[in-house]
Amino acid sequence: MSDSAKRSQAYTSAGVDIEAGNEFVRRIKDMVKSTFTPGVATDIGGFGGLFKPEIAGMEAPMLVAGTDGVGTKLKLAFMFDKHDTVGIDLVAMSVNDVLVQGATPLFFLDYFATGKLEPGVAAQVVSGVCEGCRQSACALLGGETAEMPGFYPDGEYDLSGFAVGMVDTPKLVTGKEITPGDVLIGLASSGVHSNGWSLVRKLLAQSGLDHDDTFPGTDRTVAEVLIEPTRIYVKPVLELMESMTIKGMVHVTGGGFYDNIPRVLPETVAASINFGSWAMLPVFDWIKAQGDLSWPEMLQIFNCSIGYILIVDPAHADEALEKLDAREDVEAYRIGEIVKRQEAAEQVEVVFP
Structure with a gap:
């Protein structure tokens, strides 16, 4: 010894x-x-x-x-x-x-x-x-x-x-300059990321799925889909900031759309989100069905395939989307706009088709 x-x-x-x-x-x-x-x-x-x-x-x-x-x-x-x-x-x-x-x-x-x-x-x-x-x-x-x-x-x-x-x-990006007409650009998530797992684990246990089963709607295993790591947005966002002003940004974590977006908005405005304007990952369709949840409930808990949001002047929106679409490490969608907030209204309105 x-x-x-x-x-x-x-x-x-x-x-x-x-x-x-x-x-x-x-x-x-x-x-x-x-x-x-x-x-x-x-x-x-x-x-x-x-x-x-x-x-x-x-x-x-x-x-x-x-x-x-x-x-x-x-x-x-x-x-x-x-x-x-x-x-x-x-x-x-x-x-x-x-x-x-x-x-x-x-x-x-x-x-x-x-x-x-x-x-x-x-x-x-x-x-x-x-x-x-x-x-x-x-x-x-x-x-x-x-x-x-x-x-x-x-x-x-x-x-x-x-x-x-x-x-x-x-x-410094503060959100103070956000005004009606500004555009919301959503950056795709890689999956559930790191929030809502107490509910997901409960649903997984109820489903009877094993880790090596094929996850519904995919050609990947349950383990591969669920443990997919959180996407990191640093490089695409910092590169975009070199060529244009981003008025506000949102990391969609616990509390989903309804709790995170208002954190960067002035009191006088609200975000109008066009549900269906982005591709939904199969894992969220499965969670919704397995848990018998509504989409508003889902958007309160999960990122629902949008892990990060940029708020830009409408004059820069197309350019931002083009630059993001040219990258291989992120998918970007025009998901809504900033509107004038009505008295006593919530700061996030999701418009369903």
Whole structure:
């Protein structure tokens, strides 16, 4: 037995395996380095991560921070024994949030907690975090791995993380300039993303579908459709912002259309959504049918195939759609417009055919 193992034997007997932690760090070191951007000023393993942002050409740099988790979608990772995609979800939920205000994500930090550390599983999770960071061109600057015996059921873990981005204050997207006539452009989601999973898991259990069954309306398995990671919108949106002004943006998360869109609207306006103006993914048709839900109920809970919304001047709408349609990483739809808000009316009106 090595001297290190002897020194940590008492802690190991209590359920915390220091050597497993060291093995985990060895496994992820190269993955984490693959996310490093020019601003990273430290290596993995320090007490704090250092980042030196490039502020040349900015009038008044402002930091924008966001934090989130993956929620009960993690239960699918445990159920399907697939752990390499939930890390993408983790990054997506935070970087998409800071993007709403026009910020470029700079770096991300994660927190992984489990009852017994399995280095292989943990490394799969971090591989997803690294992939999410690469998709959003931000660095995985640091993180925390907590082994907490007796706190979590065997084989389970929890995840949280946060992102820090930066925007030049004059280019901050606030929604204050949104006026009637502005156009809403919806960017397609990849699936359910990371909200509403308590209901989805209930419906899955009632359906009798197994993970390797073909999901209704698709040629993919149940596991493939349901665990599809959250789409990251950073690159297409930031590229579009280089050529035009975006007045407002919405990350469609928990609360769906009805709760998220009003967060960026002035009190004097409302959003009129033309239901059916975008392609609906089969997973949402299945959820609606399996749960005997109405479309208004669905739009209150889920993204219903629109994961992100841009609000632009009508003069820029066609150009924005053309530029987005030219990309391979996102599908865009003209889904509605901004109208004058009637007294005491809701700020989101969905018009059904």
